[in-house]
Amino acid sequence: MLRADRTTRAVAGFVDLLLIISLARLPDVVGFFSAAAYILFLDGFFDRRRIGKKLIGLQVASSDVTGSPVTYRESIIRNVPFAAAYILYFIPYAGWVLVTLMVSVECLVAIGDERGMRIGDLLARTIVVQNTSKAAAEDREREQQPGASISPTTSRGEEH
Numbered sequence: 001m002l003r004a005d006r007t008t009r010a011v012a013g014f015v016d017l018l019l020i021i022s023l024a025r026l027p028d029v030v031g032f033f034s035a036a037a038y039i040l041f042l043d044g045f046f047d048r049r050r051i052g053k054k055l056i057g058l059q060v061a062s063s064d065v066t067g068s069p070v071t072y073r074e075s076i077i078r079n080v081p082f083a084a085a086y087i088l089y090f091i092p093y094a095g096w097v098l099v100t101l102m103v104s105v106e107c108l109v110a111i112g113d114e115r116g117m118r119i120g121d122l123l124a125r126t127i128v129v130q131n132t133s134k135a136a137a138e139d140r141e142r143e144q145q146p147g148a149s150i151s152p153t154t155s156r157g158e159e160h
Helices: 006-024 028-041 051-056 072-088 094-112 119-124 132-144
Strands: 058-062 126-130
Touching: 006 028, 006 051, 006 058, 006 094, 028 072, 051 058, 058 072, 072 094, 072 119, 094 119, 119 126
Parallel strands: none
Antiparallel strands: 058 126
């Protein structure tokens, strides 16, 4: 698994932030709940990636040896700090300070961790990686380039 660098994570996070702001501007409680649902659940939808991560080519995976895509449970656990920050934002002044503090701590933990894991990642045991299917597709393209020797084999690996 190739760990995602901080710059691409920040770009994907910014795309997601723009979507969250757009959802929050929907009328009444529809906007509040749709933005909160996006924050909590969207690592579990859309091929197990948020829209920002999908556009940038990132994926959230389990930090164990398997590196399997996250479940809804892990998505909720890893995004609880951001959901709490979103709810605190609606408290004037004190909430705004707390949101700034919470997001800053999340970023500092991710910068200080050798694998780039923020508090939510540590709680859910997840890690953000480069999309493995994209890397596999690039490998297949390299193998198909002219000059690559491909021996004819059957499905069992026997030569003709």
